[in-house]
Amino acid sequence: MLDGPHPFVPPDLALRAAARGRRLLLRRRRLERAGWLLLFLAAVAFTCWAVTQQPWMPPPTRTTPPLEGW
Amino acid sequence: MRERRAALEHRRAQEFEAFVAGAAGRLLHTATLLTAEPSGGPAPAAEELLTSALARTYASWDRLRGEDPYDRTRQELAGHFARTAWRHRRPRGGLLDRLTPQERLVLVLRLYEGVAEEQTAAQLGLPAERVHALCLHAIAELRSTGHGAGPPPAAAGTGAVAS
Numbered sequence: 001m002l003d004g005p006h007p008f009v010p011p012d013l014a015l016r017a018a019a020r021g022r023r024l025l026l027r028r029r030r031l032e033r034a035g036w037l038l039l040f041l042a043a044v045a046f047t048c049w050a051v052t053q054q055p056w057m058p059p060p061t062r063t064t065p066p067l068e069g070w
Numbered sequence: 071m072r073e074r075r076a077a078l079e080h081r082r083a084q085e086f087e088a089f090v091a092g093a094a095g096r097l098l099h100t101a102t103l104l105t106a107e108p109s110g111g112p113a114p115a116a117e118e119l120l121t122s123a124l125a126r127t128y129a130s131w132d133r134l135r136g137e138d139p140y141d142r143t144r145q146e147l148a149g150h151f152a153r154t155a156w157r158h159r160r161p162r163g164g165l166l167d168r169l170t171p172q173e174r175l176v177l178v179l180r181l182y183e184g185v186a187e188e189q190t191a192a193q194l195g196l197p198a199e200r201v202h203a204l205c206l207h208a209i210a211e212l213r214s215t216g217h218g219a220g221p222p223p224a225a226a227g228t229g230a231v232a233s
Contacts, residue, residue: 001212002182004109004165006095007102010117014090017121018083021128028129 082131089139090124097123097143103178104151104171106164115158123147144183148193151175168215173208180205 101116101123102109123146127139134142151158155171166174175194179185180201187205191198 002103002165002178004099006099007109007113007116009094009098013094013098013117013121013124014087017090017124018086018128020121020125021086021131024125024129 078132082128086128086131093140093143094120094124097140097147100144100178100182101147101151102164103166103182104147104174105158106162106167106169106174108163109165115162119147119151123150126150144179144185145193148175148179152194166212169208169211173204173211176201176204177208177212 098113098116098120099109101120102113105113105115105119107113107116123143126146127143130142131139151171152175155175158171158174161167166177169177176190179190179193180187185193187198187201191201194201196204
């Protein structure tokens with residue numbers, strides 16, 4: 001019952017679909033590239049921050065040690 | 071580099087065109103059944119559905135890795151239809167326009183495309199029992215509202231549920 005005659009396929013369907021697919025592909029590639037660029041910039045920023053701030057060093061003490069025996 | 075990419079693009083376009091030339095008729099019929107547009111006339115909604123599914127297939131053409139492009143397009147078609155089902159609720163006068171979009175989708179995938187029940191369920195994110203029930207209900211509904219071809223409503227309804 002579902003098997004009717006196939007409808008008429010417009011001749012430019014493949015071309016239209018291909019053009020749309022190409023746009024989709026370009027957009028995906030641009031997004032991908034933007035994502036990688038963002039990741040790279042974040043890595044550079046983090047490295048710069050880490051090199052200048054050196055967060056692994058203990059902070060300088062606020063109080064002087066008690067002075068004894070003089 | 072640029073030449074190689076152009077050659078790749080050219081080859082993809084050619085393969086895609088050959089695929090569409092072979093499969094578009096059947097796929098468009100599937101889409102027309104889904105959107106419930108009358109067969110024989112123009113079917114703009116079905117064409118739009120198919121074009122977007124084909125475009126997605128084209129975009130992932132290089133990453134198919136041996137997967138059948140027909141299966142892929144059918145998946146895209148079903149997924150896109152499931153996401154936009156609310157657009158197709160209004161009856162349009164087609165063969166299946168008495169059914170809800172979900173019933174149409176299940177019926178077409180199971181009976182016209184012959185996709186296995188488990189696969190249909192996985193694709194639509196439904197339990198297999200639900201797919202089974204939807205399919206039975208759709209068949210019963212079609213028989214009871216009948217296009218003059220089915221047996222009388224009561225007998226058909228009980229028969230479909232019992233089987």
